Amino acid sequence: MPEARVRILMAKVGLDGHDRGVKVVARALRDAGFEVIYTGLHRTPEEVVEAAVQEDVDLIGVSILSGAHMTLVPPLLENLRANDAQDIKVVVGGVIPIPDRQKLRDLGAAAVFDQDTATDEIVDWIRRELRRPRPGASHGPG
Amino acid sequence: MPTAKDAVSPDPKDDWAATELGPSLARLPERRERFETLSGLPIERIYGPDDIAGLDYVADLGFPGRYPFTRGPYPTMYRSRPWTMRQIAGFGTAGDTNARLKYLIAQGQTGISIDFDMPTLMGYDSDDPRARGEVGREGVAVDTIDDLDEILEGIDIGAISVSMTINPTAWILFSMYVAVAERRGVSRDKLSGTVQADILKEYIAQKEWLYPIPAGMRIVRDLIIYSVAHLPHYNPINISGYHIREAGATAIQEAAFTLANGIAYLEDVRGKGLAVDEFAPRLAFYFIAERDFFEEVAKFRAARRVWARIVRERFGARKPESMRLRFHCQTAGSSLTAKEPLNNIARTTLQALSAVLGGAQSLHTNGMDEALAIPSELAMQVALRTQQILLEETGAANTIDPLAGSYCVETLTNEIEEQIWAYIKRIDELGGAVAAAQQNFFQAELADAAYRYQRRKERGDLAVVGVNTHVDREASSIPFVLHEVAPDVEERQKQRLARIRRERDPRQVERCLAALITAARADHNLIPPTIDAVKAYVTAGEIVTALRGVFGRYVEQPVF
Numbered sequence: 001m002p003e004a005r006v007r008i009l010m011a012k013v014g015l016d017g018h019d020r021g022v023k024v025v026a027r028a029l030r031d032a033g034f035e036v037i038y039t040g041l042h043r044t045p046e047e048v049v050e051a052a053v054q055e056d057v058d059l060i061g062v063s064i065l066s067g068a069h070m071t072l073v074p075p076l077l078e079n080l081r082a083n084d085a086q087d088i089k090v091v092v093g094g095v096i097p098i099p100d101r102q103k104l105r106d107l108g109a110a111a112v113f114d115q116d117t118a119t120d121e122i123v124d125w126i127r128r129e130l131r132r133p134r135p136g137a138s139h140g141p142g
Numbered sequence: 143m144p145t146a147k148d149a150v151s152p153d154p155k156d157d158w159a160a161t162e163l164g165p166s167l168a169r170l171p172e173r174r175e176r177f178e179t180l181s182g183l184p185i186e187r188i189y190g191p192d193d194i195a196g197l198d199y200v201a202d203l204g205f206p207g208r209y210p211f212t213r214g215p216y217p218t219m220y221r222s223r224p225w226t227m228r229q230i231a232g233f234g235t236a237g238d239t240n241a242r243l244k245y246l247i248a249q250g251q252t253g254i255s256i257d258f259d260m261p262t263l264m265g266y267d268s269d270d271p272r273a274r275g276e277v278g279r280e281g282v283a284v285d286t287i288d289d290l291d292e293i294l295e296g297i298d299i300g301a302i303s304v305s306m307t308i309n310p311t312a313w314i315l316f317s318m319y320v321a322v323a324e325r326r327g328v329s330r331d332k333l334s335g336t337v338q339a340d341i342l343k344e345y346i347a348q349k350e351w352l353y354p355i356p357a358g359m360r361i362v363r364d365l366i367i368y369s370v371a372h373l374p375h376y377n378p379i380n381i382s383g384y385h386i387r388e389a390g391a392t393a394i395q396e397a398a399f400t401l402a403n404g405i406a407y408l409e410d411v412r413g414k415g416l417a418v419d420e421f422a423p424r425l426a427f428y429f430i431a432e433r434d435f436f437e438e439v440a441k442f443r444a445a446r447r448v449w450a451r452i453v454r455e456r457f458g459a460r461k462p463e464s465m466r467l468r469f470h471c472q473t474a475g476s477s478l479t480a481k482e483p484l485n486n487i488a489r490t491t492l493q494a495l496s497a498v499l500g501g502a503q504s505l506h507t508n509g510m511d512e513a514l515a516i517p518s519e520l521a522m523q524v525a526l527r528t529q530q531i532l533l534e535e536t537g538a539a540n541t542i543d544p545l546a547g548s549y550c551v552e553t554l555t556n557e558i559e560e561q562i563w564a565y566i567k568r569i570d571e572l573g574g575a576v577a578a579a580q581q582n583f584f585q586a587e588l589a590d591a592a593y594r595y596q597r598r599k600e601r602g603d604l605a606v607v608g609v610n611t612h613v614d615r616e617a618s619s620i621p622f623v624l625h626e627v628a629p630d631v632e633e634r635q636k637q638r639l640a641r642i643r644r645e646r647d648p649r650q651v652e653r654c655l656a657a658l659i660t661a662a663r664a665d666h667n668l669i670p671p672t673i674d675a676v677k678a679y680v681t682a683g684e685i686v687t688a689l690r691g692v693f694g695r696y697v698e699q700p701v702f
Contacts, residue, residue: 015260015276017349020389020476023589023702024596030702040700041349042264044272066260067627071275097514097624115513116480116609118600 006130007057011039011048013076016066021093021115025061028119034126045076053085058130059110065094069104077108089129093117155190180434181392183557189549197552202447206501206542208462210450212443212555213543214501215466220539224252225497226504227529228305228470232257232281233516234631235638236292239282243297245519249526253504254335255305256293257281258315263350265311265686268635278631280516281307285639285683287676290318291325300328304335305380305470305504310352312339313365314682316378317672336377336426336470339365342403342575343382345696346584347389352686353693355576359410361668366411368669370421377426379407380470386584387430388476390592393437394558397445398565399575399584400427401452405566406575408457418457422464431493431500432474438493439545440554442469442500447555448562471502480513482608483620491528498538499545505529515624586701639681646679654678655688662692 010026012019019041030036037055039048052060064072073092080086089110096104101112110129113122152160177185186193197203204210207217216222229251231242243254258281261273267285268277277283284290294304299322308315316337323333341358344350351358362379369378383391383400391399404425411421429445431438449467453459473493478486487510494507507525509517517525533539545551572578579585598604605611654675661671675685 015264015266015272019349019700020588020592023700024390024592026702027589027593028596038700038702040698066276067279068260068275095513114480119596120600 005033005035006059006126007035007037007055008059008061008126009037009039009048009052009055009057011043011051011060011062012041013043013045013048013062013064013072014066014068015042016064016068017041018065018094019063021065022061022063025063025093025119025122028123029061029126032123045072045079048076049079049083049085052080052088053083057088059089059091059126061091061093063093064096065115067095069094069096070100073104073109074107091122093122179393179437179554180432181394181437183394183437183554189553191549193549193553194556197556202556203546203552207466209454209465210447211466212447213546215446215468215503219501219542220498220533221542224533224539225502225529226253226303227251227526228253228255228303228504228506229522229526230255230257230305230307230472230506231522232259232307233625234278234628235283235635236289236295238278238628238631239293240295240297242519242522243293246522246526247297247302249523250530251526253303253305254294254297255307255506257307259283262315262682263308263311265314265352265683267681267683268632268639270683274632277635279627283631283635284315284318285635285681286642286679287318287321288642288679289638290315291322294322299323299326300332306335306337309338309341309344309348309350310358310361311682311686312337313361313668314672314676314685316365316369317669318676320373321673321677330373331375333373334375334377336380337365338380338382338428340379340382340403340428342406342579343385343400345579345698346386346399346403347391347588348385349698351696351698353690354696355580357693358696359406359576360665362407363410363414364667364669366407366421366424367414367416368667370416370424377424379424380426380428381407382428384428384430384472386588387432388474390588390595392591393432393434393441394561395565395587395591396430397441397448397558398562398569399587400429401445401448401562402566402569402575402578404449405452405456408453409574412457418453418459419461419464422453422457422459423461426503427467427469429469429471429502430474431471431497431502433477433489433493435492435496436545436551436554437558438496439500440551440558442471442497442502443543443546443551443555444558444562445469446501448559448566452566468503470504470506471497471500472506473497473508475508475512478508478510478513479606479609482614483510483514483622485608486510486513487524487528490525491532494528494532495536495538498532499543501543511620511622511624514620516627518623518625520622582699582701589702642679642681650678651675651680651684654680655684658685658688659692662689 026036026038091111092109093113203212206214232239260276262284266273268283306315366378369376381404383396386399387396446467450465453465473490490507507528509521509525511521569578657671
């Protein structure tokens with residue numbers, strides 16, 4: 001049986017328009033063989049969770065370079081729990097000051113990557129963390 | 143008379159290759175097999191007269207202040223008037239930013255540049271739910287005319303030029319600026335400065351937008367037409383390559399896409415019946431100074447030459463002022479590193495030198511801490527001092543276009559010019575810059591270039607000192623204090639706004655908004671009713687929302 005392909009939702013939340021990083025990472029993940037969906041800009045945390053549930057993804061990669069991460073990530077995590085979808089891992093990327101990285105992990109983010117992180121490192125991390133398909137995942141190989 | 147001996151004597155370059163070069167290469171191979179610029183142009187071992195044999199001095203270079211302006215837009219350049227030292231500032235509420243501006247002026251800054259927060263840029267008031275967490279964070283919050291008035295409190299706007307980095311809502315900030323000047327009794331012909339207002343590069347690169355592209359273009363057109371009629375010394379647009387580059391473009395794409403956007407604005411305004419010579423002199427440009435020194439200098443020179451040729455040959459302009467490209471320049475934010483941040487001072491210095499040797503009219507040097515936060519006062523002081531050292535200590539500004547005639551720089555200038563023309567041709571074939579943006583042409587080009595750049599960096603082809611080479615495993619602490627966003631900014635700004643909403647005349651607000659909608663529908667110029675509205679304390683968010691009913695909303699189809 002081939003392993004089910006990992007599905008990833010890349011997301012931009014808030015008013016931040018910096019999308020160079022999110023698109024580079026999305027493409028690197030696609031080239032690495034993952035299924036990647038990108039929300040486009042200016043989404044609310046609620047919209048991101050709705051899309052993640054609808055698309056049955058394994059992971060959300062949320063990119064924030066505006067400094068509003070402490071306002072925008074907590075409602076995203078909360079919304080996942082409210083939708084009983086906390087098995088979807090959340091990874092935060094962008095310009096995140098060092099003290100805030102631990103805070104985000106404490107709140108439930110699976111990882112925080114900064115602007116100097118190599119895309120290969122992100123790919124390796126996902127392969128390690130999502131080696132097996134989630135129990136009950138219904139989607140087949142893409 | 144040639145002799146038999148001359149006929150067989152080897153070509154000096156071949157002789158050098160055989161005698162000196164060959165043995166040297168055998169003993170000491172070069173560091174790389176192939177050298178190239180950041181945008182991928184090949185860099186030869188050595189350039190010589192043969193490389194620029196086709197260069198016609200008068201036609202291709204000429205003299206500063208004369209067509210084709212390759213050597214600079216003015217005859218005396220920095221010998222008469224140094225570039226404007228214009229450090230951008232903006233954070234918190236109006237009072238916070240006003241204090242920073244006054245500090246910078248006291249340190250010798252010669253122009254003002256204001257950065258706005260995301261809600262202001264995107265047309266949301268500070269009390270809008272979408273603004274939560276972003277008020278006063280990346281720039282200063284402006285909801286009403288009083289905010290702008292307070293930002294400029296104690297600053298003589300009749301004497302110093304004010305640049306506002308704002309795009310989809312530029313026409314509102316412009317209207318506030320005109321209204322503030324009126325409040326202070328400063329006549330409009332004394333106002334100088336600029337709003338960025340380059341909406342095309344927003345759809346392409348920076349991604350701040352309100353309305354669909356045709357409505358966005360119409361607003362810019364209204365702004366240009368109003369400004370050239372009423373503010374003779376004001377630049378109503380800064381056609382910007384900076385953000386295109388930061389979004390991933392190469393130097394060639396930056397210059398080409400920016401000039402293609404310039405063509406679109408020329409066509410658009412001319413389509414309203416204005417002659418090119420009536421408004422082209424007021425169009426200004428904005429480029430980045432990135433890490434590849436000679437390529438950047440060549441880019442600035444090539445951009446000036448191509449623009450001059452476009453405006454004269456394609457648009458038939460007659461006035462030299464229409465053809466001369468003037469630009470503001472900023473060092474490259476994305477070249478800065480969070481690791482070992484003091485190294486950013488060296489990076490910024492070299493980038494600033496390329497801007498000066500490239501003939502910039504105005505310059506912002508980045509703070510050493512900008513990969514980490516909004517710059518601190520100390521970071522801005524060092525950045526400003528860098529410019530002052532360049533001007534007053536190095537002698538780099540004492541002769542005009544000193545790299546002219548360099549075999550290398552002239553070759554690069556020619557090659558960049560050639561590739562800019564090739565892009566402009568492709569964009570013309572797509573129907574021009576507006577159509578190309580609607581077809582995601584630029585967006586796809588940028589996504590490709592950004593990805594290639596990232597892969598080069600990760601392969602180690604592109605060194606970033608302190609990050610992927612010469613990494614100090616021990617280094618961790620940041621050797622200076624970072625700017626912090628005051629936790630009460632959002633609340634303070636919301637209270638200011640609430641008071642204004644309480645105290646203003648609601649019927650007048652309604653009347654102003656109705657007049658705006660009427661003007662928008664009738665295709666009348668939007669600036670006069672916007673000036674009336676901001677005087678009546680209508681907020682930026684209210685204006686944006688009212689016109690959404692007429693113009694609709696822009697929805698991007700992203701490509702990656």
